[in-house]
Amino acid sequence: MVKISELTDEELLYGHKLCQGCGAGIVARLAMKILGRKTTVTLPASCMSSVTTIYPQMSFFTNSMTSAFPATAAVLSGISAGYKAQGLEGINVLGIAGDGGTADIGLQALSGAVERGDDFLYICYDNEAYMNTGIQRSGLTPYGAWTSTTPVGQQSTGHRQFKKNLFEIMIAHRIPYCATASASYPMDLLNKIDKARSIRGPKFIHVQAPCPTGWGFPPEKTVEVGRLAVQTGLWYLAEYEQGRVSINLKPARFKPASEYLKIQKRFKHLTDDDIRVIEEHRDREWKILTNFVNLTEG
Amino acid sequence: MNKPKALNGYKYPSAKEEMPLGPGSYAGVLIDVNSGWRTFRPAIDLDMCKKCLICWLLCPDGAIDKSGDRLEIDYDYCKGCGICAYECPVKAITMVKEGERQ
């Protein structure tokens, strides 16, 4: 179990140009903090890469590289193989990619790398749209959300597809370890990264990273929004380890979804019907998750 | 304060030979500061502060320093987002408008 007081003072991601209150900033900074100096991090085209390494300012203090958008997991495979060929051990090969670079354009490379069993840790920070290019929708944009490519108008009102379930996609690959986490539950995130680093093979952590700019809420509420996502059941914290699914946090009763949805501008156009659809979908997802837990027990 | 600092007077390459070889550089080079992003700055009431370190943990910019006896804020890199003030369990942090007295 990770203890806050034992975490190092050293900052390995500092001076970056992420937005005020960026959820992804919390995720990346904490990941670097727990993994430490012997880390090589790969970032695809994303918020994270474009604000951290613009010549001459380099905000990562360990080895880092910016990769082509679809290629994150493939580059991780290559780096990992290169270290293995040189007999170098104990290096954290880390990829930090957004939802676009993981679930859409990067899905092929991720699937291939996980199937091959290459040794790396892949953290997907999910801000639920292509934020870096201006808040366009992605495959992980939730139902009903406004994005710049699913705007609200007469003919259509927001995104009308549900999020792909990346956690289950990774389980389908029988990955050694995968988990969901949230920027608002930092100790849970740190514990998961700490657990993952000592496992050999591909590891995947899907972290929800609330985005004040893209979701439409004041920057000080980032952690609050992420917390509400978990408390309303619209984001769950779960793990898949050694073939077993477990739920890390199960609220006794879900808060009404509108508590989470209505504080974000991207959902302000939702009707009561929309909210009902969202809550029904949430209940179905939780049913499937609970079934996974039962199926993989024992 | 144990935080990375911006370089004093960074020198851009003045000759072809000083250019990096391709787009690669040594890691951890800070040229400018982010203080200009702020409208509000956080002020910690050090008597109320319990050093629970939740603000330190949640700051997206890592601008809170816990290396000394008391918490300090690196105002060079604090963007004034206000997460620390919002999340502090004892409300020891207030967001004060830049230019006003605390």
Next chain:
Amino acid sequence: MNAPDRKRAFISGGEAVAIAARLCRPDVVAAYPITPQTVIVEKISDYVAAGEMRAQFLLVESEHSALAAVMGASMSGVRTFTATSSQGLLYMCEMLHYVSGSRFPVVMANANRTVAAPWNIFGDHRDSISQRDSGWIQLYVENCQEALDTLIQAYRIAEDSRVLTPVMVNLDGYVLTHTYENVEIPAQEIVDGYLGPFKPVNAFSFEKPKSLCFTAPPEWQTEFRYQQQEAMGAAQRIIAEADREYGRLTGRCYGGLVDEYNVRDADCVLVAMGSVAGTARIVAERLRDRGHKVGLVKVRSFRPFPKEYFRELGKKMKAVGVIDRDISFGYEGALYSEIRSALYTPGVSVRTINFIAGISGRDIKQEYIESMYEQLRRIAEGENVPEIQYPGLRWQTW
């Protein structure tokens, strides 16, 4: 002369490339199979399985990932290898620019194959020529022996600190990859001595960590691009040096950037790239026997382009014909455009013809080449003929 450490084998071009890759000792290989490169990856798999090649062979799920993985490995500080063809080369197009712009010394074998649509698996140069601006050094080989030798030279060129530019070694699909020849294989010690151990330049370090492939704003991009151009300029010299040094060690040298055959006292020359140069040489020799003053120029290095050589050639020739195994639609053969503009200096009056042939694996027959020389003779004597010709095209008379 057979020194005790020289080995000969009757092998295909694909196998020759695989053997060359094995001799160069890459630590990481990542490739996706595509006809007609499959021979190369299958042979490498055999060597790895037999323990004859100590490389991590990543069986990636696409060509884009192949080059991305190879780039990742190169960054971690090891020598790498990959191979592809046509559709695969175009799939990794984005990564080609990435690797060259980031200055990683990756070596790739490309089995030249035409590009769909219409679908076809046979050879022409449309794939690699369409990537001429990607910043890779492009070398073209004429036969299986040259394929093996050039691949070894490619590592020496790419890893030279004045170059640090990735190299693409092109060999014609099927004509070379699947055709068998008697090939001499240099000894491992010779290759080790020729290349030396891999010295990572743009690679990660834990003593002084690096940020690689960063973003460069408009104020600095031009300077980075200028650096790449300068490296290409240095590569012209280094390609020739690497070739000469290789010749010294093995007895086989290929002329550096271009190879000449009977050019010195010729009136008309054909310019060719790739395996067709072999056929053209036979025809040129036969015509010489009949008293025609003809020659052949084989372009070995397409990028960097041997502009100075062609500028001098233009001053000496009456007629130059260029065989293009590609078409730059809307204009003419790409090799022809480049050579014709390089031949030009004010006052020079060399006449030129573009012969577009061998598209998608269609045979360039010896009688076509004889006709090409005949066309060149006619324009050298002042006749007018069409500038762009398609030998073997149906429904035309010429």
